[in-house]
Amino acid sequence: MHVVRTIAELRTLRRKLSDTVGLVPTMGYLHEGHLALVRQARRENAAVIVSIYVNPSQFGAGEDFGAYPRDFDRDLELLQKEGTDIAFAPPDDEMYPPVFSSWVDVEKVTERLEGASRPGHFRGVATIVAKLFNIVQPTKAYFGQKDAQQVMVIKRMAADLNMDLEVVIVPTVRESDGLAMSSRNTYLSPEERQAASILFKALALAQRLTRDGEKDAEAIRRRMVALIQKEPLARLDYVSIADAETLEELDSLDRPAVASLAVRIGETRLIDNLPLG
Ligand code: AMP
Numbered sequence: 001m002h003v004v005r006t007i008a009e010l011r012t013l014r015r016k017l018s019d020t021v022g023l024v025p026t027m028g029y030l031h032e033g034h035l036a037l038v039r040q041a042r043r044e045n046a047a048v049i050v051s052i053y054v055n056p057s058q059f060g061a062g063e064d065f066g067a068y069p070r071d072f073d074r075d076l077e078l079l080q081k082e083g084t085d086i087a088f089a090p091p092d093d094e095m096y097p098p099v100f101s102s103w104v105d106v107e108k109v110t111e112r113l114e115g116a117s118r119p120g121h122f123r124g125v126a127t128i129v130a131k132l133f134n135i136v137q138p139t140k141a142y143f144g145q146k147d148a149q150q151v152m153v154i155k156r157m158a159a160d161l162n163m164d165l166e167v168v169i170v171p172t173v174r175e176s177d178g179l180a181m182s183s184r185n186t187y188l189s190p191e192e193r194q195a196a197s198i199l200f201k202a203l204a205l206a207q208r209l210t211r212d213g214e215k216d217a218e219a220i221r222r223r224m225v226a227l228i229q230k231e232p233l234a235r236l237d238y239v240s241i242a243d244a245e246t247l248e249e250l251d252s253l254d255r256p257a258v259a260s261l262a263v264r265i266g267e268t269r270l271i272d273n274l275p276l277g
Contacts, residue, residue, distance in 0.1 A: 002086045003076060007135050010049075010088050014137060019046030023138035025129060028052040028089075029069040030078050033173040033181035037142040038082045040170055049136050050079050052089040057096065058124030069186050088136070095131060104130045106160070109152045112247050114271065117237055117262060122153050129154055130161070138165050146172040146180050148258055148273045149247060172272070178204065180272045187268040195233035196265045202227050203274040206241065206259040210276045217241040217250040220259070228263060237262035237269065244275060253277055 004010045014021070022041030026034050030052075041048045052075055059065035072089065079087050104126040109115075115122050133141065143151050155167050173181050178200030179193075188196055202224040209220050224239045242249050244256040253276060260273035 001076070001080045001084050004086055004088050005090060006094055007090065010086070010135055013086055014049075014135075017047045020139040021045055021047045021049060021136065023132065023136045023141045024048065024050045025132050025141065025143075026050060026052055027054045027068065027183065028075050029071055029183035029186070030075045031173075031181045031183065033144055033146060035078065035082060036173050037144060037170045038079065038084060040168065041140070041142050042083050044168075045139060047085045048083065049086040049088060049138065050084050051132055051136075052087060053095065053128070055095075055124055055128040056092060057127060058121050060118055060120060063118070064184070064187075067187075069183050088132075095128065103127050104157060104161075106153050106157050109149070109156055109247055112149075112242070112249075113238060113240055113260060114149050114262070122150070125150055126153055126157050130157065130163075133158070133163055133165060140166045140168050142168045142170055144172060145169050146182070146272065148260060152247065174200065180270075182270065184268055184270060188265060192233055192265045192268065195231050196268075196270060198228055198231040198234050198265075199261060199263050199270055199272045202239070202261060203259050203272060207274050207276060210253060210257075215253045217253055217257070220253075224259070224261065228261075233265055235264040237264060241276065 002013055022045035024037045024041050038050055054068050056065055076087055103123055105123050106126050110122040143154060151169050158167055177197040179196050205227055206220050206224055214220055220241055221239050228234050228236050239261045241257055241259050244258045250257055257276040258273050259276050262271045
């Protein structure tokens with residue numbers, strides 16, 4: 001496995017790859033969720049490139065950029081075991097030199113949910129992913145369903161800007177109690193970790209109500225909110241029952257929908273989602 005720090009070196013290696021290339025963008029501190037993306041990329045491509053970069057521009061002021069967990073040596077070991085060809089881990093001044101002044105702004109789909117709660121977040125995400133696409137020129141790029149809105153933003157960007165690659169979505173990998181794996185789960189104390197299962201419980205409730213024939217989206221939101229409010233360590237940011245294509249909030253479940261939520265457990269903000277219908 002090549003461990004690459006510069007864009008120039010990445011490009012030199014990339015030019016030697018004539019067959020398919022899968023890219024998996026990550027912020028490191030890898031877990032089984034990330035590795036599911038790497039494994040699918042491994043199955044579907046001749047070469048696999050994984051980026052490890054904690055992108056400062058997608059963190060807001062007062063968010064956890066400085067505290068974000070990092071363990072580069074462990075990440076490299078895991079990637080090596082999965083048969084990764086190139087780990088790309090650029091320093092900040094390689095990705096954002098002092099003269100840097102161009103940004104990718106995806107409209108509409110970024111207005112709600114994470115975009116509303118974290119202003120500027122998706123501008124940072126779209127910009128870094130566009131840069132990685134331009135640097136790596138992958139055949140396919142792999143993203144987790146865990147970050148459902150991020151997937152929509154990247155698909156929109158790739159289509160709007162005619163980026164010549166396929167965006168592949170990989171199902172969310174969960175712990176045994178349903179909690180979606182996340183590098184941020186490491187922030188949780190043992191009590192908070194137990195409380196964090198409330199996210200999946202609320203999503204599973206929405207799925208159950210939908211299966212039982214409930215069509216009233218507001219009734220489902222109310223039941224989810226009531227459940228989350230019963231957990232003393234949880235503070236709700238949002239719950240959403242939205243159109244799976246546009247993320248517009250729904251009144252009635254008359255088309256494919258996605259339930260999503262953001263909840264603070266102590267100081268840790270967690271997100272998750274499940275499809276409905
Ligand atoms: P991150 O390092 O958190 O930026 O995540 C890198 C990629 O891994 C993103 O496409 C995430 O959606 C994906 N990912 C993170 N957690 C999971 C999970 N539990 N299951 C599937 N994909 C995940």
